[in-house]
Amino acid sequence: MSSQAARLVVLVSGSGTNLQAVLDASADEAYGAEVVAVGADRDDIEGLARAGRAGVPSFVEKLSDHPARDAWDRALAARIAEYRPDLVVCAGFMKIIGAPTLAAFPVLNTHPALLPSFPGTHGVRDALAYGVRITGCTVMLADAGVDSGPIVAQEAVPVLDDDDEKTLHERIKTVERSLLVETVGRMAREGWTVTGRSVRLGRSGG
Numbered sequence: 018m019s020s021q022a023a024r025l026v027v028l029v030s031g032s033g034t035n036l037q038a039v040l041d042a043s044a045d046e047a048y049g050a051e052v053v054a055v056g057a058d059r060d061d062i063e064g065l066a067r068a069g070r071a072g073v074p075s076f077v078e079k080l081s082d083h084p085a086r087d088a089w090d091r092a093l094a095a096r097i098a099e100y101r102p103d104l105v106v107c108a109g110f111m112k113i114i115g116a117p118t119l120a121a122f123p124v125l126n127t128h129p130a131l132l133p134s135f136p137g138t139h140g141v142r143d144a145l146a147y148g149v150r151i152t153g154c155t156v157m158l159a160d161a162g163v164d165s166g167p168i169v170a171q172e173a174v175p176v177l178d179d180d181d182e183k184t185l186h187e188r189i190k191t192v193e194r195s196l197l198v199e200t201v202g203r204m205a206r207e208g209w210t211v212t213g214r215s216v217r218l219g220r221s222g223g
Contacts, residue, residue, distance in 0.1 A: 033064025
């Protein structure tokens with residue numbers, strides 16, 4: 018990988034399908050980013066196995082190993098810092114990122130709805146219950162709130178008449194995966210600027 022490639026630390030909690038998509042994309046030098054480490058909040062998950070198969074270093078920082086949440090927040094930030102990332106990517110990471118990490122690094126996250134509609138754990142279920150005809154996925158820069166950070170990219174997914182939560186979520190995840198890969202690559206190659214809540218890709222913000 019080129020020494021100019023952006024350094025990514027990817028955080029996972031489960032199967033790591035989004036991680037795998039980023040790993041696959043970064044195998045092409047033109048992508049502009051390299052996964053330098055994978056972090057997790059639990060042992061024995063497929064996401065860590067994917068990192069191992071790709072020859073990428075990994076670490077586990079479990080909340081239960083710390084006396085309080087703020088101690089875990091500090092420990093996670095310290096582990097991430099060891100790899101000097103340009104961008105931290107939450108790829109199915111099921112913990113809220115704490116202030117120490119947010120203060121030190123830009124953190125990218127995804128959500129299976131078109132924010133600011135339907136934030137929180139049940140974005141797909143809530144969209145269905147509301148009766149929307151179009152939902153989708155959002156890639157955002159994380160902040161101290163829940164799904165409240167500046168939006169980088171979004172893509173719509175239609176709600177079909179026979180959708181249930183599972184079928185709709187599966188279609189959203191497919192779109193979400195490709196949108197995350199595309200967005201990470203563009204941020205790595207082009208840079209980005211944030212003005213208020215507006216994110217612009219490109220080093221000049223244009």
